[in-house]
Every structure is written in structure tokens, then in C-alpha cells.
Amino acid sequence: MHFFKYQGTGNDFIIIDDRTQTFNLTKEQINHLCHRRFGIGADGFMLLQNADGYDFAMVYYNSDGSHGTMCGNGGRCLVRFAADLGIVKNVANFIAVDGPHEAFIEPDKISLKMQDVKNVAQQGKDFFTNTGSPHHVSICENIKELDVFNLGKEIRHSSIYASQNGTNVNFIEQNGTNSIFVRTFERGVEDETYSCGTGVTASALVAHEQLNLQSPVEIETLGGDLSVKFNGNKATGYKDIFLTGPAMRVFQGEMRL
Numbered sequence: 643m644h645f646f647k648y649q650g651t652g653n654d655f656i657i658i659d660d661r662t663q664t665f666n667l668t669k670e671q672i673n674h675l676c677h678r679r680f681g682i683g684a685d686g687f688m689l690l691q692n693a694d695g696y697d698f699a700m701v702y703y704n705s706d707g708s709h710g711t712m713c714g715n716g717g718r719c720l721v722r723f724a725a726d727l728g729i730v731k732n733v734a735n736f737i738a739v740d741g742p743h744e745a746f747i748e749p750d751k752i753s754l755k756m757q758d759v760k761n762v763a764q765q766g767k768d769f770f771t772n773t774g775s776p777h778h779v780s781i782c783e784n785i786k787e788l789d790v791f792n793l794g795k796e797i798r799h800s801s802i803y804a805s806q807n808g809t810n811v812n813f814i815e816q817n818g819t820n821s822i823f824v825r826t827f828e829r830g831v832e833d834e835t836y837s838c839g840t841g842v843t844a845s846a847l848v849a850h851e852q853l854n855l856q857s858p859v860e861i862e863t864l865g866g867d868l869s870v871k872f873n874g875n876k877a878t879g880y881k882d883i884f885l886t887g888p889a890m891r892v893f894q895g896e897m898r899l
């Protein structure tokens with residue numbers, strides 16, 4: 643089976659052109675292909691499929707083979723893939739697990755419109771919101787020294803989130819007038835990733851409400867820079883949310899199962 647490998651700020655994905663809809667892999671096979679020692683290696687696995695009324699459909703799996711909720715960086719990478727295949731040119735409209743998305747394509751970046759966000763909830767001394775995927779956000783200090791794996795894992799498995807199948811966990815620190823550094827423990831990868839698109843989106847909204855940062859919020863991650871722009875505020879909720887940053891092909895090949 644032919645595969646493509648893409649990355650967006652270090653969040654990396656195996657992508658299959660499944661427009662013929664012949665894909666038929668098990669959860670274990672996807673997990674194996676995403677393994678960084680025994681497989682190709684990736685944070686996630688995606689299919690590009692045909693969809694009536696849209697340029698394409700995005701089907702997303704986490705690296706453990708589970709069906710993921712929305713993946714912001716994955717969406718940006720799939721739009722780049724669709725452009726590389728010639729399916730779209732400057733603008734893309736696709737359907738994902740959380741609903742329709744629009745994206746704008748430039749040579750060095752993809753801007754992806756995210757779903758509207760009704761509110762950001764207080765969760766103890768931290769915050770929670772859903773940007774297509776569930777995200778816990780904690781404002782911290784000395785973020786570069788933080789034990790994101792163990793702290794993130796504890797919150798991800800906390801009883802507070804048990805009924806909703808856990809959460810992704812983000813740690814943020816202001817590192818400029820209108821910018822934050824974000825580190826994320828991802829559910830379904832069960833580890834820290836270099837960047838998480840829905841996570842930095844949630845983090846930008848928390849930074850707006852709690853640190854008074856304004857749209858567009860600039861984001862630094864371990865894998866590079868993103869920006870999040872939005873309309874709205876704490877009282878009204880948020881719409882016209884755009885996640886912008888690089889997304890590119892890394893390599894392609896034949897996979898053996």
C-alpha cells in the first residue's frame with residue numbers, strides 16, 4: 643500500500659489516498675505502522691476519501707489505532723496533501739469528524755478554520771475547552787523544565803475526564819507580549835508530541851481570557867511556530883477561529899504489513 647508522510651510543526655502523520663475507499667486495516671495494524679521502531683513512525687494516521695458536496699473527507703486515527711477526534715495539524719497536513727494531489731488549489735472545503743472545515747493554501751502555510759467554541763470552563767485552577775478535541779489547559783512557569791509526560795498523563799487519566807474518554811493536556815507559558823509557549827500531552831499518542839493544533843487553539847483562547855493576549859495569538863511549540871486568530875470573547879464565545887502554520891510532505895513509500 644502506498645503511503646505519504648507529512649508533518650505540521652513536528653506533529654507527523656501517515657496519509658493514504660483512499661479515494662477508491664478500499665482501505666481495510668485493523669487498529670493493531672495502524673498502531674504498528676505508527677510505531678517509531680517497528681513501523682514508519684507517526685503521531686497519527688489519516689485517510690483522504692471522497693465526500694459528496696466537499697473536496698474530500700478527513701478520516702483520522704491516533705497512533706494507538708483509535709479513532710481520534712479532530713486533529714488541527716492533521717487537517718492542515720491533509721489540505722497540503724490534497725493540494726499536492728491537485729484536488730484543490732488555493733481553497734479547500736472538507737468534512738471531518740467534528741463537521742465541515744474551510745482552509746486557505748499558501749506555499750509556506752495552511753490556514754485552517756476550526757469549529758466555533760462556545761466557552762472555556764474553569765477546571766480547578768486550570769481550564770477546559772473543546773476545539774474539536776477535548777483540551778485541558780494549565781498555565782505554568784519554567785515550561786521548558788516541566789515534566790509534561792508525567793503531569794500530562796496524570797491529568798489525562800484523572801477521574802474528572804473519565805466519562806468523556808480522557809482529554810489532551812496542554813501547558814502554557816507567556817513568552818512575549820502576545821505569544822505563548824505550548825507543550826501538549828496527547829491522548830491516543832499517550833505521550834508529549836512536538837505540537838497539537840487543536841491544543842494550541844484551546845491554549846490561545848485561555849491565553850486571551852486569562853493573560854489578556856489578543857488575536858492573533860502567536861504560538862511557539864517544540865516543533866515550530868503557529869498562530870491562532872479568532873473573533874469573540876469570554877462573554878460571546880468564539881468564531882472565525884483560524885489555525886495557521888506550515889505543513890509539508892516529508893517522504894513517501896510502500897508499506898509492508
Ligand SMILES: N[C@@H](CCC[C@H](N)C(=O)O)C(=O)O
Pocket residue numbers: 653704709710711712713714715716775776809810828829830831837838839840841
Ligand atoms: N494532534 C492533534 C490532536 C489529535 C486528536 C487527539 N489526540 C484526540 O483524539 O484526542 C491536533 O493537531 O489537533
